[in-house]
Amino acid sequence: MAAPGKLTRFYEFGKKIICIGRNYREHAAELGNPVPTEPLLFSKPTTAYIREGQNIQIPRGCSSLHHEVELGVVIGKTGKNIHPGRAMNHVGGYVLALDMTARDLQAKAKKKGHPWLIAKGFDTSCPVSEFIPLKMIPDPNSVQLWLKVNGATRQDGTTADMIFGIAELLSYISTYFTLEEGDLVLTGTPSGVGEVVEGDVITCGLGNLAEMSFSVENPHKRDRIQLSSVD
Ligand SMILES: O=C(O)/C=C/C(=O)CC(=O)C(=O)O
Ligand SMILES: [Mg+2]
Numbered sequence: 001m002a003a004p005g006k007l008t009r010f011y012e013f014g015k016k017i018i019c020i021g022r023n024y025r026e027h028a029a030e031l032g033n034p035v036p037t038e039p040l041l042f043s044k045p046t047t048a049y050i051r052e053g054q055n056i057q058i059p060r061g062c063s064s065l066h067h068e069v070e071l072g073v074v075i076g077k078t079g080k081n082i083h084p085g086r087a088m089n090h091v092g093g094y095v096l097a098l099d100m101t102a103r104d105l106q107a108k109a110k111k112k113g114h115p116w117l118i119a120k121g122f123d124t125s126c127p128v129s130e131f132i133p134l135k136m137i138p139d140p141n142s143v144q145l146w147l148k149v150n151g152a153t154r155q156d157g158t159t160a161d162m163i164f165g166i167a168e169l170l171s172y173i174s175t176y177f178t179l180e181e182g183d184l185v186l187t188g189t190p191s192g193v194g195e196v197v198e199g200d201v202i203t204c205g206l207g208n209l210a211e212m213s214f215s216v217e218n219p220h221k222r223d224r225i226q227l228s229s230v231d
Pocket of ligand 1: 022
């Protein structure tokens with residue numbers, strides 16, 4: 001087993017996923033949200049993970065699936081009440097990640113004051129790249145995040161624009177949730193989020209350090225056909 005803080009691989013498919021929302025001013029503004037004064041947290045179940053070769057599946061009832069490209073921080077050392085000054089010692093590596101969001105279901109949930117679990121946590125909502133070792137990203141608070149849909153650029157930002165930096169985020173999260181080795185923290189998306197439909201191909205990257213592609217499919221198309229044939 002690797003020494004604490006020295007992960008060499010990503011312990012995915014079983015470790016929790018904590019996500020940060022509205023961590024970029026321009027993204028908060030594009031959705032008409034206020035800029036948060038402290039980190040906004042939500043979570044995805046571990047069944048949300050997928051890897052290249054699998055497809056993103058539009059969840060049932062969703063007619064506006066959005067892409068959000070994000071830097072994922074992989075925890076390398078378990079910690080609770082982590083001091084911000086020591087938080088980076090708990091980082092074991094990184095991944096490039098997508099926080100796929102059923103925007104219409106999220107809007108409905110927000111209106112009713114309900115949780116975002118379905119909108120953010122449906123199966124396939126967390127596509128991730130290969131594990132990126134620590135040494136590949138000496139300054140995670142300044143890396144480019146980009147995303148294209150069918151070859152056209154939609155998102156092009158930098159983690160330098162995060163409102164809350166990685167150390168601050170890990171410290172804050174760990175006051176409520178013990179961060180365990182292998183957990184993943186999604187740090188929020190820059191502006192440019194938008195809709196994808198069945199057949200679209202999302203390609204995204206972390207500068208030129210990592211790149212991944214996923215196709216979008218609609219497994220519920222048949223449900224609609226069956227329903228309409230009953231009418
Ligand atoms: O508050 C909203 O309407 C939407 C917020 C998000 O989806 C937050 C994120 O996931 C993000 O900023 O990355
Ligand atoms: Mg997000």
